[in-house]
Amino acid sequence: MNVLSVDIRNAGYEESKPVIRDVSFSVKAGELVGLIGPNGAGKSTTIKSLLGLLRHVDGTIVFEGEYKRYAYVPEQPVLYEYMTLWEHLQLAAAAYGLDEQTFLRRAELMLDRFRLTEERHRLPTGFSKGMQQKMMLIIGFLLQPDIYVVDEPFVGLDPRATRDFLELLEAERRRGAGVLMCTHVLDTAERICDRFILINGGSVVAQGTMEEVRAQAGCETDALLTDCFYALT
Structure with a gap:
């Protein structure tokens, strides 16, 4: 069951000046999805679109699940x-x-x-x-909530706090909550995420499991997420 379904045709801060285009993905109950991309790729615009913070969004964003509730953890407190x-x-x-x-x-x-x-x-x-x-x-x-939208959660956390956060997140996933996590910590993302959405230039350039992302990036079967990131961006 999806707890978040996103189909954004275009979105931006000014009318007729889209920053992101053709961004479509979903997050299932209990699933951790990594939103990955370089600075300026459109990750923040995507998150603001989800949260209803942009006036100019052409598309459909549906929060589903039992309660239809989300929690947002911003990068800047x-x-x-x-x-x-x-x-x-x-x-x-x-x-x-x-x-x-x-x-x-x-x-x-x-x-x-x-x-x-x-x-x-x-x-x-x-x-x-x-x-x-x-x-x-x-x-x-x-x-x-039904889904967590988490933006760069590891910034400033010491190793013990990072472990506590990941353990709590895992417990919430077992409860059935989905997670959409935007992060630049690619080694951790590769280890904990079920699927990935890679954005570059305002559009999705690859998405899926690690194996699917490797194939879409044209990387070797043992390539790291970092390798795929460089190949796609």
Whole structure:
């Protein structure tokens, strides 16, 4: 079952000036799909189109699944200057419509998992980049949605936090959540993703499993994702 279906004919920031064209793909329940491409290829425009942040989108984007809910984890943390970590979590829970008991249980578990329990009453504006990124991951995991849209999640995370994130993501996939992950960390992407969407010049240049991407890139059967990336972009 698909939890996200995308068929974008064209999209951009100005009318009649498309940045991306013919971007079509899907994400199934429990599947991790990597959105890969060089800077300026159209990955951010694709994500903004999914999230309804662009006015000029010609196409169809459907969030499916049991609840038709998604969680977005941005590359750059979104912080409110005078709100503590705990207040950020409370605000997210209110926006998601979580009941208090569910919020408290999930929030406590996530704070403990990412070792931020002692920081709950501090202002995240004073946190390190890695701690701010952990907060954004916690907010995403609070919802337990049908699909996660995650943009460069490894930026600033230390190895232990990266492991925690991947373990939680795997647990969510077992629950049935799909994941669309945009990342430049290609060795990790190759290891954890089920399928890949490679974008270059505003269009999809290859997609599928690692074997299918190798074939589309004209690479050897043992080529790495990095090799395919260079061949296609």
